C-alpha cells in the first residue's frame with residue numbers, strides 16, 4: 001500500500017483538488033500537500049493525494065547517467 | 078517523459094548489471110538491506126536477483142506498513158467495529174491481516190461488523206458526512222508517505238466541526254526502525270545479520286527528505302542510497318552502493334533526485350507536525366517495542382483521536398507459532414525458511430502479515446517465485 005505512481009495533472013479544480021490522468025483514466029485527487037501544482041505537472045500519487053512533484057530535468061539527468069553507467073561495463077572502476 | 082517506461086529499459090538494465098558484475102570484488106559480499114517493501118516487490122517482480130552477480134545479497138527490511146502492524150492493533154480495530162458499533166474505514170490491505178483467534182477485519186465484516194474499505198482518508202471523511210448519526214473511525218496505518226493524507230483529513234474534520242469522525246492512528250517512522258535494526262544485537266555484536274548498506278525508501282523520502290539518513294551513514298558507517306522503485310532505479314542504486322563500499326565511503330546519496338530533495342516536502346512536514354506528536358513507544362511486529370517510533374494525535378486534535386474517544390485498551394498478542402514474519406522483518410530469515418510458506422500460508426489464506434500485501438516479502442516471493450527469471454525485458458515491452 002506504499003506503492004505510489006507518477007501521474008499527470010490535467011486540470012486544477014476548486015478546493016485544492018485536481019484532475020489527473022491515471023493510465024488514461026481521469027481521477028480527482030487532493031493536491032493540498034504540494035505547493036504550486038499546475039496543469040501539465042507530473043506528481044506522485046499516493047492514497048488519493050499528490051505527495052510531491054516530479055522534476056523533469058532531474059529525471060533526464062538520471063536517465064543519461066544510467067546510460068553512461070552501462071556503456072562500458074567495467075571501464076569505470 | 079512518463080516517468081515509468083523510461084526506467085524499465087531492458088537493454089540498459091543488462092548493461093548496468095554487467096557493470097555491477099565487473100565492479101564487485103569477488104572476495105567480498107555486499108549485503109544490502111532494502112528497507113522498503115516497495116523495493117522488495119520490485120526486486121521480485123523484475124527478477125533483479127537473477128540479473129545480478131551472486132556477490133550482491135538483498136536483505137529484506139521492515140518497510141511494509143501492513144507487515145509491521147502487530148496483532149494487538151488489528152484486534153483493537155476489530156473491537157471498534159464489533160463492540161463499539163462504529164463504521165470502521167480501512168485501507169484494503171489491512172482487511173486480510175490475521176488477528177487473534179483466527180479473526181481478521183474481513184471476517185469481522187462477514188460476521189456483520191460495519192467495516193468499509195476506502196482508497197483514501199478523504200473517502201472516510203465523506204462517509205462521516207453522509208452518516209451523521211453514526212460514529213465513523215478511520216483506521217490509519219502507514220509510514221511517512223501515508224501520514225500527511227491522514228493529517229489533511231484531521232484538519233478538515235476540525236475545520237468542518239465534524240462530531241462523528243475520529244482516527245485510530247498507527248503511523249510509524251522509518252528512521253526509528255532503521256536505527257532499531259542497526260542497534261539490534263544481531264547486527265551489532267553477533268554479526269548474524271551482515272549489513273553493509275541500505276537501499277533507502279523513495280516515496281517516504283519525498284516527504285522526509287534525505288537528511289534524516291545522514292545520521293546513520295555517519296554514526297553507523299553504513300552507506301545509504303535513496304532509490305526509485307523502477308528496475309533501473311534499483312540497479313543504479315546497487316551500483317552506487319557497490320562503489321561506495323569498494324571505496325570505503327559511507328555517505329547518503331540520492332538516486333531518486335527527480336522527486337527527493339535533502340529537505341523533503343516542507344509543507345507536508347509542517348502539517349504532520351501540527352497534528353501529530355511522537356509516541357513514547359509503539360509495538361512493531363518483529364521488532365517489538367520501539368521507542369519513539371510512531372505518532373499519536375496531538376492534544377489540539379484530541380477530540381478526533383479514536384483511542385481517547387473510545388477508551389481502547391491495548392493488549393500485545395504473540396504471532397502464530399509457525400510464522401517467521403518477525404525474523405524476516407528483522408532481516409534474519411528469508412520467506413522460504415518458513416515451514417508453512419506456500420503450503421499452509423498463501424496470499425489467499427495468509428497466516429502471517431508478510432503474506433498479505435504486495436510489499437510483504439512472503440507475498441512477493443510467492444507471487445513472483447524466487448528463482449523465476451521473470452526478466453526486465455519482458456516487463457519493459
Ligand code: SF4
Nearest residue numbers: 401402415422429439
Ligand atoms: S510464509 Fe506465512 S507464516 Fe511463514 S513467515 Fe511468511 S507470512 Fe508468516
